[in-house]
Amino acid sequence: MKKLYIETYGCQMNFADSEVVASVLVSHSYIPVAYADEADLILINTCSISDNAEKRVLARTRELQSLKKRNGNLKIGIIGCMAERMQQELFEKLEGVDLLAGPDSYRNLPQLLAQLDAEERVSDVLLSTSETYEDIDPLRFQSNYISAFVSIMRGCNNFCSYCVVPYTRGRERSRPVESILKETLDLQEKGYKEVTFLGQNVNSYDYSDSEGKQWRFPDLLGHIAKQIPSMRVRYATSHPKDISEELIEVMAAQDNICNSLHLPLQSGSTVVLDKMNRKYTREDYLKKVEMIKSKIPDIAISTDVIAGFCGETEEDHKLTLSAMKEVDYYYAFMFKYSERPGTLAAKKFDDDVPDEVKGRRLQEIIELQQNMSLEHNKRDLGKTFEVLIEGYSKKSELQLFGRTPQNKVVVFDKGNAKPSETVKVIIEDCTAATLMGRLV
Ligand code: 5AD
Ligand code: SF4
Numbered sequence: 001m002k003k004l005y006i007e008t009y010g011c012q013m014n015f016a017d018s019e020v021v022a023s024v025l026v027s028h029s030y031i032p033v034a035y036a037d038e039a040d041l042i043l044i045n046t047c048s049i050s051d052n053a054e055k056r057v058l059a060r061t062r063e064l065q066s067l068k069k070r071n072g073n074l075k076i077g078i079i080g081c082m083a084e085r086m087q088q089e090l091f092e093k094l095e096g097v098d099l100l101a102g103p104d105s106y107r108n109l110p111q112l113l114a115q116l117d118a119e120e121r122v123s124d125v126l127l128s129t130s131e132t133y134e135d136i137d138p139l140r141f142q143s144n145y146i147s148a149f150v151s152i153m154r155g156c157n158n159f160c161s162y163c164v165v166p167y168t169r170g171r172e173r174s175r176p177v178e179s180i181l182k183e184t185l186d187l188q189e190k191g192y193k194e195v196t197f198l199g200q201n202v203n204s205y206d207y208s209d210s211e212g213k214q215w216r217f218p219d220l221l222g223h224i225a226k227q228i229p230s231m232r233v234r235y236a237t238s239h240p241k242d243i244s245e246e247l248i249e250v251m252a253a254q255d256n257i258c259n260s261l262h263l264p265l266q267s268g269s270t271v272v273l274d275k276m277n278r279k280y281t282r283e284d285y286l287k288k289v290e291m292i293k294s295k296i297p298d299i300a301i302s303t304d305v306i307a308g309f310c311g312e313t314e315e316d317h318k319l320t321l322s323a324m325k326e327v328d329y330y331y332a333f334m335f336k337y338s339e340r341p342g343t344l345a346a347k348k349f350d351d352d353v354p355d356e357v358k359g360r361r362l363q364e365i366i367e368l369q370q371n372m373s374l375e376h377n378k379r380d381l382g383k384t385f386e387v388l389i390e391g392y393s394k395k396s397e398l399q400l401f402g403r404t405p406q407n408k409v410v411v412f413d414k415g416n417a418k419p420s421e422t423v424k425v426i427i428e429d430c431t432a433a434t435l436m437g438r439l440v
Pocket of ligand 2: 009010011012013014046047048049080081164165168169
């Protein structure tokens with residue numbers, strides 16, 4: 001048996017992919033280990049979303065390379081988005097790297113590793129139009145055995161002008177509904193209580209089964225949620241241009257589909273959205289949010305925002321702040337624009353907002369979100385929520401933490417409750433990041 005250590009960066013999809021990678025290698029005589037210095041094979045599953053994300057991985061890989069001095073047999077592989085985007089350039093930058101595998105090459109890892117016996121460096125970065133790993137049962141090696149990700153589609157066809165994903169993850173393809181259902185039922189049997197369906201763009205889910213029935217995302221979500229009423233269901237990520245009344249009605253009708261939604265805004269200015277190739281206006285987005293809130297009044301919405309995209313004026317930035325206030329997000333992932341080589345924006349527009357202006361705008365966005373998160377949480381004081389307990393609080397063994405359907409973290413004294421149970425908790429206090437409550 002050889003020891004495998006995987007370190008994962010980036011989005012939830014990457015974490016799900018690492019479980020596929022572990023599964024592939026475990027069936028070829030590897031076992032996962034928790035520490036890099038024990039490993040015979042280190043795989044770093046990487047993210048290319050920004051220059052900073054890539055720099056972090058380069059620095060970490062240089063650090064890990066030094067382990068080769070102690071273990072002459074150690075092999076190091078870079079997998080995922082950076083392997084796909086940078087390809088041979090990575091070998092030039094990182095002396096100690098032996099293997100590159102792109103997001104669609106994970107089935108081929110055993111063969112690549114075997115090739116390493118004869119070759120100094122091996123690489124497979126071919127993208128596929130059909131790979132969904134549908135028959136691979138992910139090995140949940142870092143799981144809490146309560147909540148799991150299930151990948152439902154891969155790739156992206158949207159080509160937002162700032163984004164590298166269509167280049168690193170290739171074209172959209174949907175995993176067969178039967179295999180998604182099978183994996184989810186299997187999780188239920190193993191005692192999992194929550195599943196999050198993942199795709200770069202879940203609204204593009206489109207699958208025709210053997211009887212010719214076409215499945216779109218609302219069909220899939222509704223069907224599976226009905227089959228597993230005792231499990232919570234979440235999903236990410238939705239594109240605002242595609243989110244439909246039909247989908248929101250499925251969410252509203254099915255109790256176990258959680259009332260939280262991640263709906264990336266990116267910018268509140270229609271001019272910037274157009275340059276970003278987002279295919280919706282500020283007004284379209286706000287109208288959709290209104291529709292969603294009218295059908296699911298207790299929904300909590302989160303978002304992604306980019307500060308300082310090409311040509312963004314002070315006026316555009318203010319429009320982003322005002323749209324954020326209007327939607328009233330409970331949480332946001334906030335980024336400084338980072339030009340990615342090869343994207344439409346890199347080809348067409350000047351990255352002309354000075355770094356200090358980007359930084360200041362990002363800071364204003366972060367401060368606004370901090371305040372909004374706190375206000376959002378304050379409105380939960382006195383309310384009672386169903387909380388799925390995920391584990392013990394970091395601060396005290398006497399406290400548990402879990403999540404509300406809205407995806408907010410709640411900490412409370414444990415009483416007789418245990419992880420994996422769903423309990424009622426009344427909210428008594430909060431910070432911007434956490435609700436504090438008491439078992440009812
Ligand atoms: N620069 C900054 N942020 C980016 N994102 C994607 N590409 C870039 C980029 N080039 C952000 C978007 C996306 C999230 C996953 O990452 O907000 O929704
Ligand atoms: Fe990063 Fe995007 Fe790749 Fe996820 S899909 S790892 S966010 S570049």
